[in-house]
Amino acid sequence: MPELKLDRVTKQFKNKIAVEHVSIHLKDGVYGFLGANGAGKTTLLRMLCGVLKPTAGEIFCNGTEIGRLGGDYRYMLGYLPQDFGYYPDFTAVRYLTYLAACKAVPKEAAGEKVQEMLRLVGLEGEQKAKIRTFSGGMLRRLGIAQALLNDPEIVVLDEPTSGLDPKERIRFRNIISAMSKGRIVILSTHIVSDVEFIADEILLMKKGRIVGQGSVADVTENIRGKVWEYEAEAEEALRLNDIYPVSNLKNEGDRVRLRIVSEERPHEGALPAEPGLEDVYLYYFEEVSEHVDHMDRGI
Amino acid sequence: MEKIKYRPPDRDGQRKECITGVWKFPIDEKKKGESLSEIRQEITKKRIRYYPSFAEIVWNQMRFQPWSHWALEGGLLLFLMFLAFYLPENAETEREILTVCSVFFVFSGNIALSSIARLFSRNMAELEQTLYLNLKQMVCIRMLEAGIFALFTMGILLSIAGKRSIAGTVMCVLYILVPFLWSDVFYLHMLEFLRNAASGFRSFAMGLICGLLACFPLLEDKVYNPEYRYIWFFLAAAGIILLAGRIRRIFETIEGGEILCLN
Numbered sequence: 001m002p003e004l005k006l007d008r009v010t011k012q013f014k015n016k017i018a019v020e021h022v023s024i025h026l027k028d029g030v031y032g033f034l035g036a037n038g039a040g041k042t043t044l045l046r047m048l049c050g051v052l053k054p055t056a057g058e059i060f061c062n063g064t065e066i067g068r069l070g071g072d073y074r075y076m077l078g079y080l081p082q083d084f085g086y087y088p089d090f091t092a093v094r095y096l097t098y099l100a101a102c103k104a105v106p107k108e109a110a111g112e113k114v115q116e117m118l119r120l121v122g123l124e125g126e127q128k129a130k131i132r133t134f135s136g137g138m139l140r141r142l143g144i145a146q147a148l149l150n151d152p153e154i155v156v157l158d159e160p161t162s163g164l165d166p167k168e169r170i171r172f173r174n175i176i177s178a179m180s181k182g183r184i185v186i187l188s189t190h191i192v193s194d195v196e197f198i199a200d201e202i203l204l205m206k207k208g209r210i211v212g213q214g215s216v217a218d219v220t221e222n223i224r225g226k227v228w229e230y231e232a233e234a235e236e237a238l239r240l241n242d243i244y245p246v247s248n249l250k251n252e253g254d255r256v257r258l259r260i261v262s263e264e265r266p267h268e269g270a271l272p273a274e275p276g277l278e279d280v281y282l283y284y285f286e287e288v289s290e291h292v293d294h295m296d297r298g299i
Numbered sequence: 300m301e302k303i304k305y306r307p308p309d310r311d312g313q314r315k316e317c318i319t320g321v322w323k324f325p326i327d328e329k330k331k332g333e334s335l336s337e338i339r340q341e342i343t344k345k346r347i348r349y350y351p352s353f354a355e356i357v358w359n360q361m362r363f364q365p366w367s368h369w370a371l372e373g374g375l376l377l378f379l380m381f382l383a384f385y386l387p388e389n390a391e392t393e394r395e396i397l398t399v400c401s402v403f404f405v406f407s408g409n410i411a412l413s414s415i416a417r418l419f420s421r422n423m424a425e426l427e428q429t430l431y432l433n434l435k436q437m438v439c440i441r442m443l444e445a446g447i448f449a450l451f452t453m454g455i456l457l458s459i460a461g462k463r464s465i466a467g468t469v470m471c472v473l474y475i476l477v478p479f480l481w482s483d484v485f486y487l488h489m490l491e492f493l494r495n496a497a498s499g500f501r502s503f504a505m506g507l508i509c510g511l512l513a514c515f516p517l518l519e520d521k522v523y524n525p526e527y528r529y530i531w532f533f534l535a536a537a538g539i540i541l542l543a544g545r546i547r548r549i550f551e552t553i554e555g556g557e558i559l560c561l562n
Contacts (some may be wrong), residue, residue, distance in 0.1 A: 013557070049429045052556040071431055075348065079429040083560075085422035089365055101359040104431040106349040150431075 001028050002062060002076060002153045002184055004048070009057035011043050011208075018043040020208040021057070030180045032195025033188040035205035036285045041188040042082050044205070045158050048186065049079045061154075075104060078152030082159050082188075084143040088132035092123055092142055095131060096149060103150040117145035120175060122168075136163035144172060148179065155185045161194050173198050196277045204284050211284055220275045227279045228260045230270035240266060247282045356432055360440045364414055371410045372448060379403060379455045386459055393465055394516060394523055397474045400456040401513045404475050405482045407452040409506035411445035412486045416502060419490060424559040435553050442546070449479070473531050474516075474523060480538030482509030487545040491552055 004026040011019040019040040033041045046052040048059060050066055050073065059066045066073045086095060093114060100110040118124045121141040126134070134142065140163045147155060157176075161169050176185055177198050187195055195202060202219050204212035212219050227247075232240060237249065237256035244266050248259040259273060260266045261282045351359070382399070390396045418427060418437055428434040453475065460471045482505075489505055516522040552558050 046425075046556065046560060051425055051428050051559060053554070071433075074429060074431050074433060077429055079426065081422065081425050083422040083425070085424070085426040087365075087417075087421065087423065094363070098359075098363045099430065101351075101363070102427070102430040102432045102437075104349055104351055107355075146426075 001182055003027055004154065004184055005060040005063075006048075007058050007060065009044070009047060009054045009059060011040075011047060011052060012055045018208055019047070019054075022208075022210055023057075024203065024210065024213070026184050026186070028180075028182055028184055029200035030176060030185045030187065030195075030198050032199035032202050033186065033205055034190065034192065034195060034202055034281060035188075036190055039205040039285075040208035041205050042158055043208075045156050045186065045188055046081075048154075049077060049156055050074065075150070076153040078147040078150060078155045080143045080147040080157045080160055082162075084139060086131050086139065086142070088130065090131055091128050092118065092131060092134075093127040095142070096146060099146050100149055105150050113149060113151075117149055120148070121145045122171065137165060137168055140164055141168065144175070148175075153183050155179075155183060157186065158188045159190075160187060161189065161191060169194070192277045192281050202277070202280075204280070206284060212280070216277055219280050220277060223261070223275045223280055223283050225272060226261055226263055226283060227273045227275040228262060228266055228270040229257065229273040230260065230267050231255050231257050232267070245282045245286055247276075247279050351432075356436075357440055357443075359432075360437060361444070365417075368410070368414055368417075372407075375403070375407055375410060376452070376455070379452065379459075383455055383459045393460075394520070396460050397471065397523060398514060398516045400460050400475050401478045401516070402510050404449075404452060404456055404479045405509045405513045406506060408445070408449060408479050408483050409486055409502065409509060411448045412483060412490075413502050414444065415441045416486075416490050419559075424553075425556075428553065428556065428559060434559070435550060438549065438553065470523075470528065470531075473535055477531060477534045477538060478509070478513035480535065480542055482506075482513070484538060484541045484545050485509060487542070487549060491545075491549060491558065 006022050006024045006026075009019060009022045010017065022044060033044070035041050043052065047054050048066075053067070061069055061073055061076075087098075090098065096114040096117060097110060100114060101107070105113055115124070115127075118127050121144055123138065123141055123145065126138065131139070131142065140160065144157070144160060147157060161172055164172060173194070176187070179185070180198070180200075187199065189195060196216060199216065201214065202212070202216055203210055204219065212222065214222075230240070231252065232255065234254070234256055237258055240246070240258055240260065241249065244260045244262050246258055246260055248257075250257045259279070260270065261279050382403070386396055386399060390399070415438055418424060418434060418441065424434055427437060453472070456475055457468065457471060460475065461468060486505055486509070489501065521527065
């Protein structure tokens, strides 16, 4: 079973520090890196995959620095980059067969493995189609298939659900849950619902640093007493929305129910509420997760 | 009183009993089944690593090249074979033969390098760098392939130029080699600094520009005269140094990773 250890990992691009002194220890399980855009998640994941070299600090896999492991480390790695690469003139099956060969999947097993992955992501019907004809969601599914092709022990997925519709997101979550035993699965996202139900541990990243870490219960418990619910007139609701971070607004008749994240009670009539991961996101990043923005804000 | 006579233990007899099965441990078949099942599960879990041979790696890299790449390389070789018969008989001067050979050697270099450029296209570089056979190794294999193709092409071109050569084989090689070296330098420079460098248009445009530059000797009568040899030697040496520098820079770029993530 693999073990990853990041020891004071820092990455600096000219004048900008993208990742700063990150030290974490990852054993088998699903880890969700949650953070706003530009928090340093992608840079950290690129270092984990050996694409970028840390400016300072080291990454160890089972006690050995990953650069020294070389091919042995890459052998156990499955990676889905944020900007997924592909050859548009390849068919899905040819693309996966090519990557299987590059991932040293034995050629006797490669054909069967490719078909298994195509079935897993629901692309078996499009296996002979050129990738250039694929939609964004199909490309993402192909990306997930290639990441899992070599039965990797360490799976790194950067924004895996971007472009997927809700049904595909649920399918993806089920795939990750089913395959997580005995592996390290690292997911990076700014969509709370991607990790809320499947992550064993949440890592909150802000400005290149880990600002919070723990199970969903742990990180939500940290903000207990900072989430409030209040039913207000529409005019007052808008005023409160300008002053406080609001994780949800819902019309209830002629009144509006607000869910506010605040250190102090935002209004005399506000009542403490049970915190959720969306509230945690709002508390740390002072912005609403994409999922809430699109689906739950109902004013 | 009967005397008890000491009798040494019959070790051989006991061993015989064990062997013949008179005395043995009782075997719990249920536990035995469970243990064997656990062993089987452990074997299934154990990942047996597969290390492909060098020949297999090279073959895999070649078989996934697009057909258009093979068609271009094959077409160029066929055309060169045709030239080998036609050109020495029909060209007016040695200068014309050498210039045509230079231009085609430039084209062959660009076609061969386009297979390396492809590795850097469409965000593939970042993904390929994380594979067991990583980008650096892929580039090495494709450079090896490009080198073999260049040698083969050079052989045909020398057979063309050598038929009516006054300058001698060494100078023929030099005249053909210099434009090739410099066009490769430009191509690899483009590869490093332009995103999606393998896009067909850019590759084609670069090949065309380099080919046109290689036509320069047609404009100047005395360019292959012996008094300019030193300039050709200098250009060849500079081209070799710059090409080596470019190749080194490509590997440094791959190692650093930052530009890969942009491509």
